[in-house]
Amino acid sequence: MQWEVVIGLETHTQLQTRSKIFSGSSIAFGAEPNTQASAVDIALPGVLPVLNAEAVQCAIKFGLAVNAEIAPRSVFARKNYFYPDLPKGYQISQYELPVVGKGSLTVQVGDQEKTIRITRAHLEEDAGKSVHGASAGMSGIDLNRAGTPLLEIVTEPDMRSAAEAVAYAKKLHELVQWIGICDGNMQEGSFRCDVNVSVRPKGSDKLGTRREIKNLNSFRFMQQAIEYETRWQIETLEDGGTIQQATVLFNPDTGETRAMRSKEEANDYRYFPDPDLLPLQITLEDIAKVKAVMPELPGDMKERFEREYSLSAYDASGLTSSRGIADYFTAVVAQGAEPKMAANWVMGSVAAKLNEQDQDISASPVSPLQLAGLLKRIADNTISNKIAREVFDAMWAGEGDADSIIEKKGLKQVTDSGAIEAIIDEVLAANAAMVEEFRAGKEKAFNALVGQAMKASKGKANPAQVNEVLRRKLGA
Amino acid sequence: MINSSLKQLGAMLQAKQISSTELTQAFLQRIDDHNPEINAYITIDAERSLAQAKAADARIAAGNAQPLTGIPIAQKDIFVANGWKTTCGSKMLDNFIGPYDATVIKLFDQAGAVNLGKTNMDEFAMGSSNETSYYGKVQNPWDRTRVPGGSSGGSAAAVAARLCAAATGTDTGGSIRQPASLCGLSGLKPTYGLVSRYGMIAFASSLDQAGPMAKSCEDMALMMNVMTGFDERDSTSLQRDKEDYERELGKPLQGLRVGLPKEFFADGLSSEVAAVVESAIAEYRKLGAEIVEISLPNTQLSIPVYYVLAPAEASSNLSRFDGVRYGHRAAEYDDLLDMYCKSRAEGFGAEVKRRILIGTYVLSAGYYDAYYLKAQQIRRLIAEDFAKAFTQCDVIMGPTAPGTAFRSGEKANDPVAMYLEDLYTIAVNLAGLPGMSIPAGFASVDGKQLPVGLQVIGNYFDEARMLNVGHAYQQVTDWHTRMPEGL
Numbered sequence: 025m026q027w028e029v030v031i032g033l034e035t036h037t038q039l040q041t042r043s044k045i046f047s048g049s050s051i052a053f054g055a056e057p058n059t060q061a062s063a064v065d066i067a068l069p070g071v072l073p074v075l076n077a078e079a080v081q082c083a084i085k086f087g088l089a090v091n092a093e094i095a096p097r098s099v100f101a102r103k104n105y106f107y108p109d110l111p112k113g114y115q116i117s118q119y120e121l122p123v124v125g126k127g128s129l130t131v132q133v134g135d136q137e138k139t140i141r142i143t144r145a146h147l148e149e150d151a152g153k154s155v156h157g158a159s160a161g162m163s164g165i166d167l168n169r170a171g172t173p174l175l176e177i178v179t180e181p182d183m184r185s186a187a188e189a190v191a192y193a194k195k196l197h198e199l200v201q202w203i204g205i206c207d208g209n210m211q212e213g214s215f216r217c218d219v220n221v222s223v224r225p226k227g228s229d230k231l232g233t234r235r236e237i238k239n240l241n242s243f244r245f246m247q248q249a250i251e252y253e254t255r256w257q258i259e260t261l262e263d264g265g266t267i268q269q270a271t272v273l274f275n276p277d278t279g280e281t282r283a284m285r286s287k288e289e290a291n292d293y294r295y296f297p298d299p300d301l302l303p304l305q306i307t308l309e310d311i312a313k314v315k316a317v318m319p320e321l322p323g324d325m326k327e328r329f330e331r332e333y334s335l336s337a338y339d340a341s342g343l344t345s346s347r348g349i350a351d352y353f354t355a356v357v358a359q360g361a362e363p364k365m366a367a368n369w370v371m372g373s374v375a376a377k378l379n380e381q382d383q384d385i386s387a388s389p390v391s392p393l394q395l396a397g398l399l400k401r402i403a404d405n406t407i408s409n410k411i412a413r414e415v416f417d418a419m420w421a422g423e424g425d426a427d428s429i430i431e432k433k434g435l436k437q438v439t440d441s442g443a444i445e446a447i448i449d450e451v452l453a454a455n456a457a458m459v460e461e462f463r464a465g466k467e468k469a470f471n472a473l474v475g476q477a478m479k480a481s482k483g484k485a486n487p488a489q490v491n492e493v494l495r496r497k498l499g500a
Numbered sequence: 501m502i503n504s505s506l507k508q509l510g511a512m513l514q515a516k517q518i519s520s521t522e523l524t525q526a527f528l529q530r531i532d533d534h535n536p537e538i539n540a541y542i543t544i545d546a547e548r549s550l551a552q553a554k555a556a557d558a559r560i561a562a563g564n565a566q567p568l569t570g571i572p573i574a575q576k577d578i579f580v581a582n583g584w585k586t587t588c589g590s591k592m593l594d595n596f597i598g599p600y601d602a603t604v605i606k607l608f609d610q611a612g613a614v615n616l617g618k619t620n621m622d623e624f625a626m627g628s629s630n631e632t633s634y635y636g637k638v639q640n641p642w643d644r645t646r647v648p649g650g651s652s653g654g655s656a657a658a659v660a661a662r663l664c665a666a667a668t669g670t671d672t673g674g675s676i677r678q679p680a681s682l683c684g685l686s687g688l689k690p691t692y693g694l695v696s697r698y699g700m701i702a703f704a705s706s707l708d709q710a711g712p713m714a715k716s717c718e719d720m721a722l723m724m725n726v727m728t729g730f731d732e733r734d735s736t737s738l739q740r741d742k743e744d745y746e747r748e749l750g751k752p753l754q755g756l757r758v759g760l761p762k763e764f765f766a767d768g769l770s771s772e773v774a775a776v777v778e779s780a781i782a783e784y785r786k787l788g789a790e791i792v793e794i795s796l797p798n799t800q801l802s803i804p805v806y807y808v809l810a811p812a813e814a815s816s817n818l819s820r821f822d823g824v825r826y827g828h829r830a831a832e833y834d835d836l837l838d839m840y841c842k843s844r845a846e847g848f849g850a851e852v853k854r855r856i857l858i859g860t861y862v863l864s865a866g867y868y869d870a871y872y873l874k875a876q877q878i879r880r881l882i883a884e885d886f887a888k889a890f891t892q893c894d895v896i897m898g899p900t901a902p903g904t905a906f907r908s909g910e911k912a913n914d915p916v917a918m919y920l921e922d923l924y925t926i927a928v929n930l931a932g933l934p935g936m937s938i939p940a941g942f943a944s945v946d947g948k949q950l951p952v953g954l955q956v957i958g959n960y961f962d963e964a965r966m967l968n969v970g971h972a973y974q975q976v977t978d979w980h981t982r983m984p985e986g987l
Binding site for chain 1: 580593599700704705733736813818819820821824836860863864865
């Protein structure tokens with residue numbers, strides 16, 4: 025039987041606000057345990073939550089970025105359960121009425137575009153952390169993280185492969201950083217995904233029973249986890265078994281998923297509207313204010329690049345794949361570089377180097393100003409494209425900017441026609457056989473002669489001039 | 501002196517006829533003498549109180565006193581106070597020292613009032629007789645064999661026995677008004693959102709509201725001037741301009757339309773209370789009020805609605821008492837679950853457990869719609885009843901409680917009978933309206949004269965008018981000046 029996997033994602037993004045969602049404490053990562061926990065965060069008797077307006081602005085930004093409905097009225101609810109790192113005995117979240125409603129995100133999967141529907145996004149607070157093994161036989165509680173603002177983004181079960189799920193997660197990861205609501209730091213837990221996976225016979229429109237893979241904090245693990253889980257479910261069904269709804273954890277060491285708790289043990293969270301917080305009202309004016317400070321979205325920027333710079337959809341998409349790359353490219357063009365050439369270089373040599381070293385564009389040792397300086401010398405024929413790559417490597421190695429490298433290494437292109445004629449005369453004299461072949465009608469021989477001339481000039485001769493002089497001399 | 505109004509005490513302090521230290525000492529002496537029996541206070545800290553009194557004396561000497569500067573006020577033990585043991589009447593918090601000041605505490609402190617001590621109360625404010633307190637029952641000063649009402653029973657007994665100049669209370673379903681009625685004093689539950697709930701240990705967040713308990717409406721006006729105001733720490737606190745609650749005092753009541761809900765005078769009301777309330781209404785008629793009959797058809801539903809919503813909220817509000825960070829933790833336990841179970845089983849009393857169970861039940865999957873959601877819908881109907889009534893009248897009057905103070909133990913094992921104590925007060929909390937109880941006379945029960953309260957319900961933010969409605973009555977009657985014998 026042919027099987028189809030059905031995947032939906034729930035992503036917890038930690039919002040980049042100055043303080044916690046319901047208190048004034050800092051949300052900075054890595055502080056000494058419990059130094060960022062106020063009376064509200066540790067839930068002393070009598071304390072009350074007050075909503076952080078900045079968190080709401082983040083939610084509005086996200087809603088605008090995925091073309092979603094932003095609820096004029098949403099409600100905070102209490103999710104009740106006992107756990108030592110949950111100080112109030114309930115988490116303040118949104119349940120029936122979330123702040124962001126239906127939207128969508130279009131992602132590139134290979135050479136296909138796919139639109140993933142977003143069901144909702146809601147604001148909630150994070151829990152603290154249990155610290156085990158700090159002292160023998162005891163567990164500690166660190167409430168620094170308790171009350172950190174989260175936006176939980178939920179999709180429809182629209183993805184049909186691990187690749188699609190990862191493409192969506194990566195796109196979302198870029199987007200939340202692009203609009204400045206999340207630092208995207210997956211190691212520190214700023215962006216964590218829960219993946220719902222089910223399988224069904226291909227062609228069926230009925231969803232299979234799903235299992236939820238919790239807390240994936242790397243795209244590689246996500247890919248592995250989904251692939252393993254899919255195989256496991258298919259094998260289980262083919263062996264005549266059934267899938268039980270469950271929450272599972274992925275173990276990166278074994279590459280396997282393992283059930284954490286089954287549905288029978290699931291909590292009844294007894295959600296109800298939090299009477300300590302009034303319903304959240306968002307006016308059109310509030311939305312307009314956020315809109316006014318929204319950066320240009322990647323989709324809009326991509327279209328603009330295609331339109332203004334006549335770039336291909338592929339290039340424009342690559343250049344807007346992250347805020348860093350887009351900013352870099354924009355800066356190169358702002359320095360006067362020709363956009364198409366700038367695009368080729370950013371997507372080509374720069375990207376290749378970064379890939380090689382597994383680094384982000386922010387780590388590029390060649391600044392946009394330096395790259396623009398190099399492109400200028402290509403455009404004004406000081407150097408050829410080939411020499412430019414040599415110069416670029418030197419720039420990457422920190423040898424200075426383009427002009428000083430060209431000068432120091434004597435890489436300036438030879439455009440003096442006398443010098444080029446002299447080189448060609450030598451080449452023709454030394455390669456009589458090739459000349460004969462050319463005259464006999466072999467066009468290939470011409471290219472070989474050009475190559476010889478370029479070689480003789482150590483690559484510095486202007487290739488167009490070499491062509492022209494050679495044709496003239498051969499009387500072609 | 502102990503019978504003086506807050507205004508008189510203020511004048512004496514300003515005129516240096518007495519110092520705050522002397523006044524505080526005098527009340528501390530009375531507490532020493534009578535509290536061992538009456539049990540109105542859970543915590544007395546003479547050193548702290550006298551330090552505040554000393555500061556107040558310095559402030560008076562410096563000439564920047566406010567109306568309550570130097571006056572000893574008792575605080576219900578539901579308010580967290582920095583450095584004070586704050587128990588909420590529960591074993592769960594027997595070891596809890598307040599690490600910060602509730603907004604109400606802070607406001608009285610800023611006004612220069614002296615915190616005289618923390619008053620007894622039903623555990624987590626759940627009760628109508630003060631019998632659920634971990635710290636023992638409180639005696640009604642009018643008849644020591646009877647309850648003072650609850651949950652603010654300690655505050656009520658303290659004011660009635662003149663063990664303080666005035667006190668604070670909180671009212672979730674009648675917890676200020678019913679004990680005020682049973683102890684013969686004036687108590688006001690303001691419009692929901694007027695007094696900050698920050699630092700007031702939550703019972704049912706959408707219903708809880710703090711207010712004054714005092715000898716007269718004039719005293720309550722002075723306290724309201726201190727207690728109310730927007731607080732950015734409480735999201736349900738209302739952003740309104742500061743009001744002067746004394747401003748209406750002394751205005752004539754001519755033309756005041758008083759609505760009498762027929763449902764408040766039906767089955768369940770004791771005949772002796774009915775008689776007292778009717779004579780009070782007659783007095784209002786003499787003062788120029790116009791009496792109109794109104795109807796609050798959903799009154800009967802208010803108790804079932806309340807006993808769904810309040811426990812639902814309470815079950816969640818009390819989850820933080822888990823023995824992890826503060827409060828009672830069992831001495832021995834096997835694992836995490838065992839620690840939770842034992843700590844909470846030991847720390848909470850029977851009534852609190854009953855309400856946690858009810859609340860957990862009504863919020864559970866499969867029951868939520870039938871109970872919680874339905875109750876919320878009826879809550880709106882109850883509020884609409886009042887909205888309609890206030891098109892026909894300016895204030896509503898009726899009994900505060902169906903009877904006079906009952907004997908200790910009489911209803912302790914009958915929760916439903918106890919819940920019916922709040923029959924006339926609960927709807928006011930459900931609607932978020934201001935409600936007040938004032939002494940309206942005495943009923944003779946088993947040879948004892950027991951106080952009876954008249955309830956006055958106003959429209960939203962109409963507290964200033966309500967206080968004058970009570971004040972006008974207190975100008976022509978002397979029920980509020982009467983004091984129990986033997987004190």
